[in-house]
Amino acid sequence: MxxxxxxxxxxxxxxxxxxxxxxxxxxxxxxxxxxxxxxxxxxxxxxxxxxxxxxxxxxxxxxxxxxxxxxxxxxxxxxxxxxxxxxxxxxxxxxxxxxxxxxxxxxxxxxxxxxxxxxxxxxxxxxxxxxxxxxxxxxxxSPAVYIQKPETRVKRISDEQIDVTRIAESTIHYNKNVVDVNYTIFIQDKATKITEVHHETHPMRxxxxxxxxxxxxxxxxxxxxxxxxxxxxxxxxxxxxxxxxxxxx
Ligand SMILES: C[S@@+](CC[C@H](N)C(=O)[O-])C[C@H]1O[C@@H](n2cnc3c(N)ncnc32)[C@H](O)[C@@H]1O
CATH class of the missing domain: 3.40.50.150 (Vaccinia Virus protein VP39)
Structure with a gap:
């Protein structure tokens, strides 16, 4: 999936x-x-x-x-x-x-x-x-991931219709060489001000x-x-x- x-x-x-x-x-x-x-x-x-x-x-x-x-x-x-x-x-x-x-x-x-x-x-x-x-x-x-460690990051971007704010928070699984990157994405319609919120986890090896x-x-x-x-x-x-x-x- x-x-x-x-x-x-x-x-x-x-x-x-x-x-x-x-x-x-x-x-x-x-x-x-x-x-x-x-x-x-x-x-x-x-x-x-x-x-x-x-x-x-x-x-x-x-x-x-x-x-x-x-x-x-x-x-x-x-x-x-x-x-x-x-x-x-x-x-x-x-x-x-x-x-x-x-x-x-x-x-x-x-x-x-x-x-x-x-x-x-x-x-x-x-x-x-x-x-x-x-x-x-x-x-x-791997050397960069272990030494720098993934930080929480926020990205904001817009076009004519929407403002997107994406927060990335990570969990490290040391025994699997995997980092789960948990994204929370807020999409606000500029005209209506209605905001949708999506959550996605991207496991990264x-x-x-x-x-x-x-x-x-x-x-x-x-x-x-x-x-x-x-x-x-x-x-x-x-x-x-x-x-x-x-x-x-
Ligand atoms: C970060 S995106 C990169 C997309 C594109 N290569 C680029 O540079 O914009 C990772 C992509 O890998 C696809 N992907 C991950 N696992 C996959 C799999 N097992 N089979 C096919 N596509 C996969 C995702 O659906 C996603 O589109």
Whole structure:
């Protein structure tokens, strides 16, 4: 069951300042560095299609898999050419096609909190990649989570019709490498002043590099690199989002 239900209606508004263009260009450069052949992209957890829009605009084709029907409906409304968003679970899918690059951006893999889900997802991605195909994903990084600890955060954002206030409060489950992010979202209609309140919990798993290396090896990927997402800096306890690059053997 998706935890992006009501939330998805406000998703693009909440992340309107996120720089999807530079993120998509960053992953495209990474993919091209490690695979000369990169035309066909598979995007896991494609959300409302914001990264795919940038890639398709550059002439690439993207199949997007996304569990939330509402997110897929929003992605389809954007009418992005060469983008095919589909409702699917990234831990269990079968499309009769192989890809040069698999992407999973904005912590989607961190939503796979148990080992079986992770193994199923990595195995299935492996089956859908060509030899030397690249798998790029960003996840929460354990050293940063343990040292910095997630703080309570408040985000406020508006458009012409609504004011949205989102409070994020976290609970850490040390033995599972999981943090529950509990969102309370207030949506006030500017004209009527009526306020809706939504609650969603997003359990997020964080990873060490060795954990991903072990998983990669077990499934049949070479571990290519880990770096801070977007800056390409060396990972440290200050790196909340780490980008991992694997290549199918
Ligand atoms: C933080 S959002 C990122 C969306 C998009 N990649 C972006 O950058 O805007 C995480 C997304 O992962 C999706 N997701 C989480 N678990 C999933 C699963 N098992 N199968 C498919 N999608 C999943 C959620 O529905 C949500 O759209």
């Amino acid at each position: 998706s935890n992006f239900n009501k939330y998805s209606r406000y998703y693009d508004l909440l992340y309107k300042d996120k720089n999807y263009t530079s993120e998509a260009e960053y992953v495209l450069n990474l993919a091209k560095n490690y695979n000369k052949e990169c035309n066909k992209f598979l995007e896991l957890g494609c959300g409302t299609g914001n990264h795919a829009a940038v890639l398709c605009n550059k002439g690439f084709s993207v199949v997007g898999l996304e569990r939330s029907e509402e997110m897929v409906a929003l992605a389809k409304q954007k009418n992005i050419s060469n983008f095919n968003p589909q409702v699917a679970d990234i831990t269990n899918f079968n499309i009769n096609e192989k890809f040069d690059v698999a992407l999973s951006l904005f912590h989607v893999i961190s939503y796979l909190t148990d080992n079986e889900q992770l193994i199923n997802c990595f195995n299935t991605v492996h089956q859908h990649l060509n030899i030397n195909g690249i798998f790029i994903f960003d996840v929460w990084y 964080h990873f060490s590099i060795n954990e991903i290396k072990m998983l990669a090896d077990f499934i049949g990927f070479d571990f290519v690199k880990a770096e801070e997402f977007l800056t390409a800096n060396k990972t440290s306890e200050n790196t909340w989002g780490v980008c991992m690059v694997l290549r199918k053997k």
